[in-house]
Amino acid sequence: MILKLVRTPAVYLIGFMGSGKTTVGRILADRLGWDFYDLDDDIELQAGKCIADIFDTEGEEAFRLLEREALAGRVHRVQGGHAMVLALGGGACVTETCMERLSNNGVTVYLDCNFETLAARVAAFEHRPLARDPERFRALFETRQPFYALAEHRVNGNLENPEEVVDLILRLGVF
Secondary structure: HHHHHOOOOOEEEEOOOOOOOHHHHHHHHHHHEEEEEHHHHHHHHHHHHOOHHHHHHHOHHHHHHHHHHHHHHHHHHHHHHEEEEEEEEOOOOOHHHHHHHHHHHHHHHHEEHHHHHHHHOOOOOOOHHHHHOOOHHHHHHHHHHHHHHHOOOEOOOOOHHHHHHHHHHHHOOOO
C-alpha cells in the first residue's frame, strides 16, 4: 500500500454519470474491507429529499453547495483515519481545487467511459436531472473531461462486468 493511503485511507471514484461509480465502489469497498459511501446519498440525507427534487425546487447552485459540504465532511473523516471508498457525483470534482484536495487525502480513480456507453446506461433512468436534455448531457460530458483527466489513475469503465473494473483498480499497484 502506498504511504498516502496509510495516512489518508480513501479511494475517490470519479467519472461522468452512468460510469458505474456506485456499483464499482460497493464491490471495491467490500474487497478492501473498507466502508463505502455515495456522496449523493449523503446529500439526500442532509436535504431530506432526492437529488432530482433538490434540482427542481432549489436549483443546481443549491445542490452544489450541499455537495461541497458533504464532500468536506467525508474528507474530514478520511483525515481522521476512517478508511473508505467514496463515489462522487459526476460534477463534484469539476474544479482543480477539489481534485487537489482529493489527491491530498487519498487516491482518485477515474472510471473512463465513452459517451455512447454512458448515454445508453443513463437512458434507463429518469431520476438524473442533468440528463434530461440530450444536448446539455453531451456538453456536460465534454466540459467535465479535463477535470476527470486530473485523476491520479484511470481505468476502463466501459466494461460490462463491474467486477472486472474493480480488478483493474486493484491492479493499479496502490493497495
